[in-house]
Amino acid sequence: MINLLVSNVYYLYLFSFWILLLVLVDHGALGVAVNDCKESKCGSGPAVRFPFRIKGRHPDHCGYPQLGFDLSCSERKETLLELPNSVKLLVKKIDYFSQVVTVSDPQGCLLKQLPNLNLSASPFQFHHYELGYWENCTIFHCLKRTQWSAATQVSCQSAPNYYVYSNPSNSGDDVNKVFNCTKMYEIINIPYELCNGNNRIVHLNWSYPRCSSCEEQYKYCKLKADSTQPVIDCYGNLERKSIALGLFLLIVTVIAVFYIYGFNKKEKEYQSKIEKFLEDYKAFKPTRYSYNDIKRITNQFKEELGEGAYGTVYKGKISEEILVAIKVLKNSKGNGEEFVNEVRIIGKIHHVNVVRLVGFCADGFRRALIYEYLPNGSLARFISPADAKNHFLGWKRMQDIALGVAKGIEYLHQGCNQRILHFDINPHNILLDHNFNPKISDFGLAKLCLQDQSAVSMTTARGTIGYMAPEVFSRNFGNVSYKSDVYSFGMLVLEMVGGRKNVDVNQGNDEQIYFPEWIYNLLEGGEDLRLEIDAEEDAKIAKKLAIVGLWCIQWNPVDRPSMKIAVQMLEGEGDNLPIPANPFSSTNPTRTNARIPGRQLHHELEAISETE
Numbered sequence: 001m002i003n004l005l006v007s008n009v010y011y012l013y014l015f016s017f018w019i020l021l022l023v024l025v026d027h028g029a030l031g032v033a034v035n036d037c038k039e040s041k042c043g044s045g046p047a048v049r050f051p052f053r054i055k056g057r058h059p060d061h062c063g064y065p066q067l068g069f070d071l072s073c074s075e076r077k078e079t080l081l082e083l084p085n086s087v088k089l090l091v092k093k094i095d096y097f098s099q100v101v102t103v104s105d106p107q108g109c110l111l112k113q114l115p116n117l118n119l120s121a122s123p124f125q126f127h128h129y130e131l132g133y134w135e136n137c138t139i140f141h142c143l144k145r146t147q148w149s150a151a152t153q154v155s156c157q158s159a160p161n162y163y164v165y166s167n168p169s170n171s172g173d174d175v176n177k178v179f180n181c182t183k184m185y186e187i188i189n190i191p192y193e194l195c196n197g198n199n200r201i202v203h204l205n206w207s208y209p210r211c212s213s214c215e216e217q218y219k220y221c222k223l224k225a226d227s228t229q230p231v232i233d234c235y236g237n238l239e240r241k242s243i244a245l246g247l248f249l250l251i252v253t254v255i256a257v258f259y260i261y262g263f264n265k266k267e268k269e270y271q272s273k274i275e276k277f278l279e280d281y282k283a284f285k286p287t288r289y290s291y292n293d294i295k296r297i298t299n300q301f302k303e304e305l306g307e308g309a310y311g312t313v314y315k316g317k318i319s320e321e322i323l324v325a326i327k328v329l330k331n332s333k334g335n336g337e338e339f340v341n342e343v344r345i346i347g348k349i350h351h352v353n354v355v356r357l358v359g360f361c362a363d364g365f366r367r368a369l370i371y372e373y374l375p376n377g378s379l380a381r382f383i384s385p386a387d388a389k390n391h392f393l394g395w396k397r398m399q400d401i402a403l404g405v406a407k408g409i410e411y412l413h414q415g416c417n418q419r420i421l422h423f424d425i426n427p428h429n430i431l432l433d434h435n436f437n438p439k440i441s442d443f444g445l446a447k448l449c450l451q452d453q454s455a456v457s458m459t460t461a462r463g464t465i466g467y468m469a470p471e472v473f474s475r476n477f478g479n480v481s482y483k484s485d486v487y488s489f490g491m492l493v494l495e496m497v498g499g500r501k502n503v504d505v506n507q508g509n510d511e512q513i514y515f516p517e518w519i520y521n522l523l524e525g526g527e528d529l530r531l532e533i534d535a536e537e538d539a540k541i542a543k544k545l546a547i548v549g550l551w552c553i554q555w556n557p558v559d560r561p562s563m564k565i566a567v568q569m570l571e572g573e574g575d576n577l578p579i580p581a582n583p584f585s586s587t588n589p590t591r592t593n594a595r596i597p598g599r600q601l602h603h604e605l606e607a608i609s610e611t612e
């Protein structure tokens with residue numbers, strides 16, 4: 001945003017600069033000869049240009065060569081007009097059109113200056129409206145305050161018990177006698193109005209040079225170049241300057257207004273975006289909700305998404321944009337360990353392949369977990385044979401899902417401060433977002449352990465039959481470790497390849513085909529996977545997934561790859577992936593219609609308690 005602001009200001013200045021340049025070029029202000037005579041001011045005084053000039057600022061040729069047109073700036077930045085007899089007057093205004101200059105006494109005592117004012121030696125006369133009635137003016141001082149017909153007190157010259165008055169000389173009053181006053185001096189032949197003690201300004205006009213003729217044409221005035229006589233010349237264009245300047249100011253103002261308006265609008269948009277983000281951000285930090293909140297968010301448990309072992313999942317809405325899935329836990333189930341586990345583990349981890357816990361509710365005996373809503377539900381819905389067109393997601397997507405799950409598990413194993421072992425990786429616990437990105441969910445059985453801990457203690461077998469590693473059942477098969485998740489992942493991948501359950505625990509039927517062994521035997525025999533895959537590329541993906549799955553379900557945990565290796569295998573082309581050792585070595589390796597081996601994952605197999 002700062003960049004946007006800076007670039008806008010930059011363009012605004014650039015634009016203004018060009019307009020200004022245009023104006024200056026237009027009235028010749030940039031010409032060398034004219035430039036040093038350009039209009040100037042003393043402080044906030046009137047604009048000074050030909051026939052006047054400011055001494056020390058404008059060269060001689062800028063003013064009319066006659067005493068009186070040379071102005072100066074005082075220390076207080078006032079414009080001073082110097083006239084013969086060292087009379088200095090303050091210039092208030094210059095009307096170039098009427099050729100009138102309005103002046104006053106710098107000390108505010110005009111009547112004191114007037115006796116010395118000899119206009120005949122200057123280019124100025126008293127302005128015409130003051131010509132009506134001329135007379136001499138007498139200045140008196142009296143010892144008492146006095147009042148008579150035409151006299152006015154000259155306050156700037158009076159003092160306590162010393163009263164100064166001005167009075168037209170022909171008034172007929174014998175002030176000396178009548179009022180006991182003494183004449184101080186007389187000012188000869190001045191306009192009647194000026195013989196007023198209160199008058200502070202005087203208008204003087206000049207007849208030559210006649211720059212008013214240029215002003216009439218809205219032009220500037222200057223001395224004609226190369227002329228021996230002081231003759232004037234009109235040049236440039238006063239009107240266009242003011243129009244151009246006006247236009248310039250208008251454009252700049254309009255741009256500024258639009259800019260400020262646009263900026264404010266943008267700024268408001270940004271602010272509301274930030275507010276919204278903070279609101280949403282708050283919602284993404286696990287927050288505690290009351291049971292009433294849960295009822296409100298789920299709209300009284302209106303839409304059910306599914307039912308699991310630990311509770312029912314409802315759809316909910318926290319804000320217009322944040323949809324959630326709320327698992328309301330059954331009271332009868334567990335001692336709250338799953339609840340604590342979930343909040344403790346996924347509450348603080350963030351990974352694109354791990355479901356996000358938005359919040360939770362622990363309101364008396366009521367408990368609920370609030371997750372981000374994943375519109376495509378669980379992966380279990382999509383595990384179907386490749387020929388079941390309406391459910392099968394395609395091999396490329398299957399590969400992406402397997403890779404996403406692998407990365408999620410790798411993150412749990414390696415990416416957090418404490419290693420997280422999930423212990424329940426299965427297709428029901430893999431949820432799919434709108435783009436079918438997989439997210440691992442259900443951390444109720446998960447365990448936290450130290451990064452370098454090679455084995456974990458476990459008092460009861462945990463997990464789902466068919467995905468549980470052999471060592472989770474019995475310590476006879478090795479130590480329980482992160483490799484147990486690798487096993488579950490392998491079973492999940494093989495189910496994705498086969499489009500069916502590897503083990504159907506509901507059928508106690510010994511005749512069931514055990515898919516992992518069946519597929520192993522095919523691969524080992526160099527045979528086709530018999531999965532009716534047309535595209536060569538898809539067949540390659542299916543074979544790669546099958547090999548990775550078989551590596552992950554090695555009976556001995558030591559033989560299974562870490563999730564990091566599994567990710568690398570899935571990311572590679574798969575052409576050079578070796579086929580692992582037979583995970584089912586006790587059965588006949590040549591059988592392609594293998595049956596579920598009795599010693600393997602049967603749900604009636606008793607869990608052996610393990611202690612550290």
Ligand SMILES: Nc1ncnc2c1ncn2[C@@H]1O[C@H](COP(=O)(O)OP(=O)(O)OP(=O)(O)O)[C@@H](O)[C@H]1O
Pocket residue numbers: 305306307308309310311312313324325327355371372373374375377378428429431441442
């Ligand atoms: N975050 C979610 N977004 C969308 N649907 C979900 C979400 N979580 C769960 N579901 C739906 O709710 C169903 C039940 O989920 P739940 O986790 O309670 O059970 P399960 O994993 O299927 O079984 P179990 O609890 O035994 O592991 C899921 O199958 C899925 O369809």
